Amino acid sequence: MNPTAMGGGPARVLVVDDLEASRFIACSWLRRSGHTVIEATTAAEALIALETDSFDLVLLDVHLPDMSGYDVTERIKADPRTSSIPVVMLSATYIEPEDKVTGLTRGADAYLTEPVDPGELLANVEAALRYHRARALAEHLAARLTRLATATFAINAATTFDALVEAAAIGAADVLDTEATAVLTAPSGSVCLATVGVRWPEGSTRPDDAEVEQWMSALNPGVGVVVVEPDTVPWHPTAPAVSVLARTKPRRPPIGIAVAPWAVRNDDDSNLLRQLAQATALAAEGLHTFAEEHSLALTLQRSLLPRTLPSRPELPMTARYVPASSNAEIGGDFYDVIELDGHVLIAIGDVCGHSIEAATVMAEVRHTLRAYAVEGHRPAEVLRRVDALLERFHPTGGLTTMCLLQVDLEAGTMAVANAGHVPPLVANAEGAHYVPVHGPLLGIGLARPEATEIPLPPATTVLLTTDGLVERRGVDLDEGMEKLRAAVSNTEDMDVLADRLLAELGQGKQDDIALLVLRRPA
Known part of the structure; x- marks a missing residue:
């Protein structure tokens, strides 16, 4: 996901026009507004640029020497990789209302005719970008929530502590698109640890179980979820890392999840990490309870x-x-x-x-x-x-x-x-x-x-x-x-x-x- 597509500010715009004068004017206006502009003179150049680079908007002339702008728009909208990119069509030969209808019907997000006022052009570009960014953000959040639901299901389905810590690490890596490490303490006192996308540096040794649990308990002595800012984490192979620690009962050892700092850019990312940690802690509580009941039942049975x-x-x-x-x-x-x-x-x-x-x-x-x-x-x-x-x-x-x-x-x-x-x-x-x-x-x-x-x-x-x-x-x-x-x-x-x-x-x-x-x- 292009970060520019999900935020405000300048965008990457592909301007496609075979007339140098028209192209120069449009590009000048866009650059003055802070946008990055890439130019193409033919449909073929435009399609190659779209395959090799990422853009937030295409400003497209209707009449190109090698292909109709309508056909180019349909190609853009038919390709899953570019289908969400807004297309603003620009025509110097607009004659009938049906031309605009055709352009919008075949996929254009806006249809302008030359000569066009600079304010109108920029307003249409900004409107298309707002819609594109809002849609991209909504799709991104929906995809993350889907991944969160999948990760939570896997966490709750784990029947052993080793399977639980592995599901937590995989879930964090998938939801936040990052490397991840998860750790928890089993009833036996041994620490279960799983990593995704990271390795222990050559020559380093994994810390002992007591050190790991002491570090987590010191940072989260009570019940709840605590997010620790980027720091050296003894159970995460690389530093620094953002870690989240959660526990459901005061006497339970906390669980921990650590990810790369760049994966937690805002409150939404932090909340996703919190939810994963809370789900893992609750699942760990269920396994602890099961282990205690099983031990009690076995003791009674043997008696x-x-x-x-x-x-x-x-x-x-x-x-x-x-x-x-x-x-x-x-x-x-x-x-x-x-x-x-x-x-x-x-x-x-x-x-x-x-x-x-x-x-x-x-x-x-x-x-x-x-x-x-x-x-x-x-x-x-x-x-x-x-x-x-x-x-x-x-x-x-x-x-x-x-x-x-x-x-x-x-x-x-x-x-x-x-x-x-x-x-x-x-x-x-x-x-x-x-x-x-x-x-x-x-x-x-x-x-x-x-x-x-x-x-x-x-x-x-x-x-x-x-x-x-x-x-x-x-x-x-x-x-x-x-x-x-x-x-x-x-x-x-x-x-x-x-x-x-x-x-x-x-x-x-x-x-x-x-x-x-x-x-x-x-």
Whole structure:
């Protein structure tokens, strides 16, 4: 955008006339008014000048030796690069009103006839320039507001602090047509920084996180937006720079955006930068809140799970719990290991939903499970009693899946009772297979079969998991279960196995994952 086109004062004018005397007079008047004038004697010269240079107005003779001024005007208005340039037509052979109509219809912004009074010529030129400048300014502001809306959308759509700082830097660079740097502090205390169009000078080093946050907090100790005049900015590679700092809460670290000084020429530019910073600070506040809620939910979830697992050399085991990557609410996945006289009862389950209610039901199910297990009930009977409790006290929000293993090490067997859950995966020297034990989920009062007793010989690994590990939106559950079966090893260290399965199959899942692995050594 030509800066002259958006402000007042002198303009660059292209005067096109093959008559030297007429051209001299018009150019003299325009130059006396302070305008810069470029001359052309033919349509061809004029069109070449328009392609290679920028102009704010064209004063065009109607009759040129190589092309009609009407045709030249149409060419100017048809080209997107020159379509907004006002054209004032000047005719020495004006005869009929239709000539003026033709000129205006074909794109001219004004039509004058010679001899023309100097005041009239200059008044028409100034009127055309005012309209052109107003239109150029309106289009420029509209384009910037569109870019601001796009940048704000990207900022609000960011789901991580790294993505947010990158969106802020890209937005500032796009809105203000400049190099830009954005910086913010993540909950971990590390500083996230992104640049667009700038590089750290060779030999320079990025400042440490504490220095960056201290600099921003000193300049913006309270709530709001602060614009810092051109100065050396420790987190911006080049100096000087205009920086804007914003924060939404006193205890939150501020966010910062820095741009080149020439990009902030007036209050409009400063306000755009303020709006970007405010949007970034609000988006950062949302991410901080999400991180805090996610941490709180995870802490609460883990408090409801066993703190430790029994340490039994004859039956070593390991467990993992991974919250959903995109959900700050508490889930209903759980596992438990209950040591009883002569055997070990192992449970894994999932209360449907992500909410405080789901966590409450999960805790109630786990405590009920323990109570019935201590009373000595068989696995299938434990499931029946939990089912009755859920159906009576949680008829609408208590749907639960669960799988129970009652391991008898002396007999070398395990009794499996399943209630709508992913069946146990057993791996030995011959390979891995799912135990074909099924039953209805809990909370609906349906009849359920007795437990199935299967051998648990030495050198056998058993894996229990919730569906978060094998289920993916848009993919058949059987496909996910087959991937898990193919990935299980009977000889791999159990901790290594659990971590590998989560890394290979549990990334980016929309549901929580509970995983428990046990092994009867050879």
